Amino acid sequence: MEWKIGVIGTGAIGREHVRRLADVVQGARVAALSDANAEAARDVAGKYHAAFYRTGEEVIHDKSVDAVLIASPDPSHAGYVLECVRAGKFVFCEKPLATSAEECLKIMEEERKAGKRLVQVGFMRRYDRGYRELRSVLKSGKIGAPLMLHCCHRNLVPGPGHTTDMTVKNSGIHEIDVLRWLLGEEYESGQVLLPKRNRNASAGLMDPQIMLLRTKSGVCADVEINMNSGYGYDIQCEVVGEKGTARLSDPNTAVIREKGRCFYSLYSDWSQRFSEAYDVELQEWINSLEEKNMPSGPSTWDGYAACVTADSLSRARISGTAEKIPLGEQPEFYK
Numbered sequence: 001m002e003w004k005i006g007v008i009g010t011g012a013i014g015r016e017h018v019r020r021l022a023d024v025v026q027g028a029r030v031a032a033l034s035d036a037n038a039e040a041a042r043d044v045a046g047k048y049h050a051a052f053y054r055t056g057e058e059v060i061h062d063k064s065v066d067a068v069l070i071a072s073p074d075p076s077h078a079g080y081v082l083e084c085v086r087a088g089k090f091v092f093c094e095k096p097l098a099t100s101a102e103e104c105l106k107i108m109e110e111e112r113k114a115g116k117r118l119v120q121v122g123f124m125r126r127y128d129r130g131y132r133e134l135r136s137v138l139k140s141g142k143i144g145a146p147l148m149l150h151c152c153h154r155n156l157v158p159g160p161g162h163t164t165d166m167t168v169k170n171s172g173i174h175e176i177d178v179l180r181w182l183l184g185e186e187y188e189s190g191q192v193l194l195p196k197r198n199r200n201a202s203a204g205l206m207d208p209q210i211m212l213l214r215t216k217s218g219v220c221a222d223v224e225i226n227m228n229s230g231y232g233y234d235i236q237c238e239v240v241g242e243k244g245t246a247r248l249s250d251p252n253t254a255v256i257r258e259k260g261r262c263f264y265s266l267y268s269d270w271s272q273r274f275s276e277a278y279d280v281e282l283q284e285w286i287n288s289l290e291e292k293n294m295p296s297g298p299s300t301w302d303g304y305a306a307c308v309t310a311d312s313l314s315r316a317r318i319s320g321t322a323e324k325i326p327l328g329e330q331p332e333f334y335k
């Protein structure tokens with residue numbers, strides 16, 4: 001069937017997803033959309049022949065909408081997801097699933113009442129070719145058991161309204177998810193270090209930050225989250241194993257030699273760096289709904305695990321010490 005998708009939020013990522021659903025993804029089309037900026041949403045709706053609504057709730061309850069994609073600001077995610085689950089609709093929610101672990105627990109409760117998995121969380125790195133290769137290398141045992149990871153997440157500039165807490169809860173949350181997915185285990189504790197502040201950061205923003213994570217088996221990851229790199233968007237991940245190392249490669253692009261230099265260009269933002277991953281992510285979401293009548297990607301449990309970790313790291317930033325990451329057992333429903 002052709003899946004009719006309702007999109008809530010047509011800002012930077014929402015607009016990209018609308019284009020993707022319309023032009024790239026097979027088996028789906030955008031049927032309805034809304035945004036707090038009604039004028040912008042009306043333009044996008046006109047361009048893609050979709051119904052325009054003033055509120056997200058109207059998108060969710062439009063009878064022609066089979067599934068919903070949420071790309072509105074982070075604090076609105078949990079409310080819209082709950083509304084979708086209560087309406088029995090499949091929902092793809094951009095990360096983070098919520099701004100606190102408590103909100104995720106409510107979603108889990110409602111989803112269990114619904115009796116089937118309806119929610120997928122937009123952790124798109126799991127669909128990136130480099131991260132997928134890295135995971136197969138780890139699984140193959142070629143480099144032995146992983147011991148340490150050295151990662152960095154550098155943005156050229158922060159997004160609008162970025163706060164100190166969002167460095168972990170909006171940006172670092174990608175690392176939190178992808179590292180537990182790469183290693184296939186949960187975290188034990190986490191800490192946040194605040195290095196010397198970058199004077200180019202906006203007033204009050206503590207930037208950069210370093211997240212230190214320790215898994216239950218003792219693997220340690222250091223992750224630099226830098227919102228004002230000054231030179232480009234740069235994502236790095238190196239795993240050190242007992243017998244070797246594996247790392248993401250630098251951009252897959254041409255290396256240029258000219259005027260006594262040898263160089264390649266870097267990305268300027270995440271929409272370029274992960275463009276292919278987003279395409280694969282949405283296509284696999286639609287395929288899984290079509291073939292299994294269930295999303296196959298990151299679940300509410302994954303969204304919850306990431307939020308529990310992010311909440312602990314927020315506390316750790318304030319306490320200045322390592323904090324326990326109190327994640328319970330994964331419920332059978334999500335296994």
Ligand code: ISE
Pocket residue numbers: 155159170171172174270
């Ligand atoms: C942004 O919201 C994203 O999701 C990007 O992938 C991430 O790299 C960036 O740091 C976030 O602010």
